[in-house]
Each structure stands twice: as structure tokens, then as C-alpha cells.
Amino acid sequence: MNISKVGVVGSGIMGSGIAEVAMISGFEVVLRSRRQESAVSMVGAIERSLAKRVERQKMTAEDARDALARLLATTDIDELGDCDLVIESVVEDLEVKRHLFEHLDRIVKPHAILATNTSTLPVVDMAMATKRPDSVCGIHFFNPAVAMTLVEVVRPLTASEDTIQAALNFAKVCGKEPVLVKDEAGFVVNALLFPYLNNAVRLYERGVATAIEIDKSMKLGCGFPMGPLALLDLVGLDTSIAILDALYKEFGDPGSLAAPTLRRMVAAGHLGKKSRHGFYDYH
Ligand SMILES: NC(=O)c1ccc[n+]([C@@H]2O[C@H](COP(=O)([O-])OP(=O)(O)OC[C@H]3O[C@@H](n4cnc5c(N)ncnc54)[C@H](O)[C@@H]3O)[C@@H](O)[C@H]2O)c1
Structure with a gap:
């Protein structure tokens, strides 16, 4: 071909x-x-x-x-x-x-x-x-x-x-x-990645640490190139919810049930980097 x-x-x-x-x-x-x-x-x-x-x-x-x-x-x-x-x-x-x-x-x-x-x-x-x-x-x-x-x-x-x-x-x-x-929801990367990103939002919701500190922890503690909340901003929070919803629909795993904060942010038009507002502001 x-x-x-x-x-x-x-x-x-x-x-x-x-x-x-x-x-x-x-x-x-x-x-x-x-x-x-x-x-x-x-x-x-x-x-x-x-x-x-x-x-x-x-x-x-x-x-x-x-x-x-x-x-x-x-x-x-x-x-x-x-x-x-x-x-x-x-x-x-x-x-x-x-x-x-x-x-x-x-x-x-x-x-x-x-x-x-x-x-x-x-x-x-x-x-x-x-x-x-x-x-x-x-x-x-x-x-x-x-x-x-x-x-x-x-x-x-x-x-x-x-x-x-x-x-x-x-x-x-x-x-x-x-x-x-x-052909299974999330394939390899997103099936592994998104429950982790969602859990980072839950930590943020519970006030365990600030967005900056959560991201810093995963960069310095695990050697990840970027933190989970900055990564969600890069992906787009609306797209992230769609991914979590599809994972939840397929597997029913509570870890993929989108954190309420994500939905509220999307409702407010805070979609991440593409709308200039997310867990961080972009100018
Ligand atoms: N953002 C990521 O990190 C990422 C990574 C890999 C794959 N994807 C996938 O790529 C696809 C696009 O994601 P994105 O991040 O570029 O999204 P985006 O929000 O940046 O762009 C979405 C595009 O879809 C168009 N669109 C919206 N509603 C439409 C409609 N009703 N009919 C036709 N077009 C419509 C918009 O005009 C825009 O061009 C999705 O399937 C997403 O899951 C996203």
C-alpha cells in the first residue's frame, strides 16, 4: 500500500x-x-x-x-x-x-x-x-x-x-x-497514565499539597519530565475528562471516575494550556 x-x-x-x-x-x-x-x-x-x-x-x-x-x-x-x-x-x-x-x-x-x-x-x-x-x-x-x-x-x-x-x-x-x-479503552499509555493523573487531581482537591508541590514531587521524586497537573493542562482538561469517561465506561474502575474538580474547571472554561487557564495560568 x-x-x-x-x-x-x-x-x-x-x-x-x-x-x-x-x-x-x-x-x-x-x-x-x-x-x-x-x-x-x-x-x-x-x-x-x-x-x-x-x-x-x-x-x-x-x-x-x-x-x-x-x-x-x-x-x-x-x-x-x-x-x-x-x-x-x-x-x-x-x-x-x-x-x-x-x-x-x-x-x-x-x-x-x-x-x-x-x-x-x-x-x-x-x-x-x-x-x-x-x-x-x-x-x-x-x-x-x-x-x-x-x-x-x-x-x-x-x-x-x-x-x-x-x-x-x-x-x-x-x-x-x-x-x-x-482496540481496548486507553490502549497502553492512557490506560496506565490517566488513573494516575486523576489521582493527582484528588490529592489537589484534598489540599494534600499545592499544584506546584504535587508536580515538583513527581518530577523530583520519580524523575518524571513534567508533573501530573501540568501534563493535564497540556493534554486539555476537556479531552482528559473524555478519556477518563471512556476508561470508566469500559472497565468500571473507580480510579477512572473523573475527579469533580476536573468537571468544574471544564464547566468554567478552564481547559488548560489551550484556553490559557487550567491548574496554571499561561500568558
Ligand atoms: N491532547 C492530547 O494530548 C492528545 C494526545 C493524543 C491524542 N489526542 C486525541 O486527538 C483528538 C483531538 O484532540 P486535541 O487535543 O487536538 O483536541 P482540541 O480540543 O485541541 O481540538 C479538537 C478539534 O476538533 C474540532 N471539533 C470540535 N467539535 C467538532 C465537531 N463536532 N465536528 C468536527 N470537528 C470538531 C475542533 O474544531 C478542533 O479542531 C482527540 O481524539 C484526542 O483524544 C489528544
Whole structure:
């Protein structure tokens, strides 16, 4: 299966990161946003990120120009029609993703792979919304997509071996280390990570320590690169609740029952870094 043109749907934190990874790895990329202003702002963000790579001598100015020339940012979903692989990275909501898969199935050429960047949701439910369930899988990047090396390739019961091999190969061409995982909520990383992050919020709720001290404790005590509350801010508190809800729904483990403070913060619009307010303020 030859992949040369990659579509990315959703221009949030992860969509733009995945688009950038694919561009710098030599793929032609179509990045689809619902709104023109998001498309324009994503191109700006990618330009700034590439400029930083040039500054840090991670790529030449010429390679950065070539990468940008491979990007088409559009609001027109039909532009994804001739992509060989489309990765959706829209909001973590199963109904939204199922509708999107059903739509993509109608407009993207036959035999192209349709993939999801979901953190926790059942990939098989998205596959079954299409008439090509054998060509659907999960390709789960980590945040920030450009910096993190792991990709979980998720195999739903319906996926063909060709689809899985093509997804593994795509991740490798992107310079990533793929692991193949079963289609089970949270896969490997989030199934282990999120109960821990949720417990950090409970400590914070009980006033065991301040946010700064909780994060400092895990950095200095466990050698983690960042503390749990700063990590929740980076992931996005709305996305974090969606991940916890999916884990709780699948396993019924009380450790995944989202801490009330998380829900209150999201209700207040405090989504973490992306809204500039979370456990910390960002200016
Ligand atoms: N944030 C992370 O650390 C992280 C890491 C890996 C995977 N993911 C997954 O990536 C996906 C996107 O997460 P994100 O962090 O980029 O979220 P985000 O909130 O930054 O972006 C969400 C995107 O979805 C779009 N969207 C919202 N409602 C929509 C709708 N009804 N129809 C179509 N598009 C809609 C938004 O316009 C935006 O472009 C989710 O499935 C999430 O689980 C997130």
C-alpha cells in the first residue's frame, strides 16, 4: 500500500502536530479545518514551528520551505478525496467521530486508509460506520506530536493485515517508534497514565499539597519530565475528562471516575494550556 498523500481532519492541538510531522517526513498533506480562521491560524503555527526547527538547526531553511509547499490547509472536506491515508483528530466524542467516518467513507477514494487519533474510544465503532471496516485503524500520536516518539497503532477486530502493516510503516517513515495495540479503552499509555493523573487531581482537591508541590514531587521524586497537573493542562482538561469517561465506561474502575474538580474547571472554561487557564495560568 503506497502512501504519499495524507489528510488530517481537525486543527486542534494534535491535528496540526500530526500535519507537521507528516509534512516534514515528505508526505503531501491536506489539513482540513471547519473554519477558515482555524486553517489560517494552523498554517501560521506550523510556519512558526518550522522556523524554530531551522533556528535549532534541526532542518534547513530550504527543507522547511519544501515542507510548507507540501501543505494544503482547507475548509473543503472534499479536498481529502484523493488522499491515501486520512487521520482524523477531532474532538474525543464517539458520535462526532462516527459521523465523520461515515462522511469520509463516502468522499475518500476506495482502499484509502481511514485512521483515528482517538486516545480511548473504540476504533471498531468508527470502522463499522464505514463500508470499508478492513481499511480502518487507530494511529495514535502523543502530545506534542513532533517531539514524542511513540505511536500506538490500534488494531480493531475488523482491520486487514495490509492496513496494519501500512499504518506501522507510515509511523516509521514519520520517524516514530510504533507499538501495535489491541482496540481496548486507553490502549497502553492512557490506560496506565490517566488513573494516575486523576489521582493527582484528588490529592489537589484534598489540599494534600499545592499544584506546584504535587508536580515538583513527581518530577523530583520519580524523575518524571513534567508533573501530573501540568501534563493535564497540556493534554486539555476537556479531552482528559473524555478519556477518563471512556476508561470508566469500559472497565468500571473507580480510579477512572473523573475527579469533580476536573468537571468544574471544564464547566468554567478552564481547559488548560489551550484556553490559557487550567491548574496554571499561561500568558
Ligand atoms: N491532547 C492530547 O494530548 C492528545 C494526545 C493524543 C491524542 N489526542 C486525541 O486527538 C483528538 C483531538 O484532540 P486535541 O487535543 O487536538 O483536541 P482540541 O480540543 O485541541 O481540538 C479538537 C478539534 O476538533 C474540532 N471539533 C470540535 N467539535 C467538532 C465537531 N463536532 N465536528 C468536527 N470537528 C470538531 C475542533 O474544531 C478542533 O479542531 C482527540 O481524539 C484526542 O483524544 C489528544
